[in-house]
Structure formats: C-alpha cells, structure tokens
Amino acid sequence: MTVVTQPDVSVIIGAYEAMPYLVECLASVAAQTIDPARVEVIAVDDGSTDGTGEYLEDFAAGAPMPVSVIRQENSGGPSGPRNVGLGKAAGRYVFFLDADDRLGPEALERMVAMADRNGTDVVLGRVEGINRTPPKSMWGQTLDRTDVYSSNIKFTLSAQKLFRRELLERHGMRFDESLWTGEDALFTMEAYLRADGVSVLADYTCYYLVGRDDGKHVTKSGSYTLRFDSARALMNLIAEMVPAGPKRDTLMVRPFLVTLLPQFGPKFLKDSEDVRRNKFELAKPLMEAYWTSEVARRLRVHERLRLHLVAVGRPDLLVDVVEFVRAKRQAAAVIEKHGTRVYLVYPHFRSRTAGIPDSLYLAEAREARAFEGYREAAAHSLLRRALRRMRRSLPTDGYGAVA
Structure with a gap:
C-alpha cells in the first residue's frame, strides 16, 4: 500500500440541501482513477435539513479515501463552507466541487499531473453541462501554460478549478463571505492574476455542471x-x-x-x-x-x-x-471608405436628436467580416501602397503618364 504523508489534492465540497444530487457527486469522487491515498475529501454540511449531512457521514464510513465531514449552522452562501474546508485542507492542491455536480473519472489524476508537469498554480479542466450551458470559448485547445491576458480563461471564473494551495496560503486568499453571488469570480480572478502560470486541459471532460430540476442553483436566484x-x-x-x-x-x-x-x-x-x-x-x-x-x-x-x-x-x-x-x-450595414469601414445600423444611428457618435456603430474587423464588400483597412492600405509602387516603377512618356 502506498504511504503518503501529504495528499496531492484536497477535494472541498460545500453542501446545502444537496439531495439527491449529492449521491452522484460523491460516486464520482469515489470512482476517481487517482490513487485514493493521494486524495482527501473535506465535506462541509451547511445546515441542511434534507439528509445531506447524514449521507455525507455514511459516505465517509465506506469511502476509499479519507473523508472529513463538518456539520455547521447555515451560513447563507457558498463562501463560508468553502473557507471552512480550505482552512482544514492539507493537500498540495485543492479542488472545489459543488455538491450537485460531478467529476469525470480521470479528472483529479489528469489535473494534478498537468500542474506537476508544468509547474502551474491553476488548472482548468474541460467542463460540460447537464441541463446547464457552461462557458465554451476557452476549450479550443489544451494549453500547458498560459495566463489570463492571452487566453479566454477570464470567461470562466467559477471555483471549480485545481488551485495550488501554497499560492492561496501565501496570499491569504479566501472567498468573500459578504458577497451573495460572484464570490467565486473574485477568488478565481485573483488566483489567475497571482498565479505562476495557468494550464487548460481541454481534451478531457473533468467536470460536469449539473442544472437542478428544482431551480435552486445560486446563479439563478437573488x-x-x-x-x-x-x-x-x-x-x-x-x-x-x-x-x-x-x-x-x-x-x-x-x-x-x-x-x-x-x-x-x-x-x-x-x-x-x-x-x-x-x-x-x-x-x-x-x-x-x-x-x-x-x-x-x-x-x-x-x-x-x-x-x-x-x-x-x-x-x-x-x-x-x-x-x-x-x-x-440583423442590423443593416453601411459600408464606407472603400469598404474599410462597416457601420451597423442599430436604432438611432446618425440621428441628430440622439447625438450618438458614429464610432459606437463602427464594427471591428471580427464583426465586419460577415458583410460582403468589407476589406480590412490594413490589407487595403497595403494593396494601395503596392499599386503605387508598381506605377512608379513603370516607364512613362515624359509627361507622367504610363507609356
């Protein structure tokens, strides 16, 4: 049996009124391919009355990895349980798992390996939705090392990432318990900005984001x-x-x-x-x-x-x-300046009474390319310069006309 003095990853689960979703969530934890001795689970029951706490304790009794269950009075939001779990964590990395979601079987093994191989402080594992629509723009390719400026990771700020715990402890990072929504965006953005590199694991679904039938997901309320x-x-x-x-x-x-x-x-x-x-x-x-x-x-x-x-x-x-x-x-297009400017005719375009500057209606290249007749300004100016150079190189009749 493997002897591990420190777990590789602490899985932190904050749970409130999580039944029956918690059943599949915990089953996905038990089914992880990573050596169970390399994992610890810290589950915080935030004052549930639907049997969540009891189910967590039953799971802890038979789980393949160490599971600590903490039961407390309801704190009113997800930040409190996550902070309690983070305070108890001993792993080199932490992963925040929502009690109504689930992990892909190889998720922890792949994410820990990715962080170790690249020395990165945050790992994003591909997310798929079940009755929910997850962000998609950041999963185009696997990136061993990137940052928040040169990728689309700023559009996924949920807490369901692998974080190097030393980074969080060094900066005293915790979830803001005064926020009732968006607390994970604040935490994750700070981690991105402080991280020595971020990895994106796009070729394997690590996380399944589950939409609750009862509509009690926090992002839908308030x-x-x-x-x-x-x-x-x-x-x-x-x-x-x-x-x-x-x-x-x-x-x-x-x-x-x-x-x-x-x-x-x-x-x-x-x-x-x-x-x-x-x-x-x-x-x-x-x-x-x-x-x-x-x-x-x-x-x-x-x-x-x-x-x-x-x-x-x-x-x-x-x-x-x-x-x-x-x-x-579809807004109509007004194409000007030899095809290099595309204005989209949304309401009040060039209305004297509204007085909205034309620049607000000017489409950038990524939006303008959809319209026939558009020519990117840089390419157009290069062509014009090339034509001018060509004309200058042709012989003339002495009066400036091409012979």
Missing part, C-alpha cells in the same frame, strides 16, 4: 442588486491589481459583458420605472470609473452601444436598442 455588487467587487479587484492600460481593459471586458450587460438586456424591458432608475444609479459609478473607449472597442456593436447609453444616462434610447436586439434582427 435580487438584481447582487449582480451589481458582484460587478463592483470584480472591477475593483482588477483595478487594484492591474495598472490602467490595455491589460486592465482586456480584463474589464469580463465584468462589463458577463455581469453588468445582462441587466440591460431583455429583462430591462420588463423592469418597472423604479427598477430601471435604480439600475442606472447603481451602474453610474462603475461606468465613470472603468468604462473606457478601449473596453468599448473590445465589444460587439450592440453591446458597446447599450453600455454607452447606460454611461450617458439615456434609458429612453436604451429601450429601443434592447427591443431591436431582443427581436434578433
């Missing part, structure tokens, strides 16, 4: 004001850790696009006037502090247009744009 709290916390963290400039703007795209913008989407049309007014008031200091032309440039036209109208306090104009987007209509 007041809209909690989303503003989450956006504010993440923006402030980015600003504290990253100097103003292109790198900060790259990261700010995430809270603007994922957390803030949905508050000014189709649901805005159903909001009362009081809620609309309050949303604009909550957004105002965030727009003033962090909304820049470089952040705007990184968004699609309808995204930046909506956020611009929030920034300038025009809910009346915003409604027209949101209705257009909700209808899923």
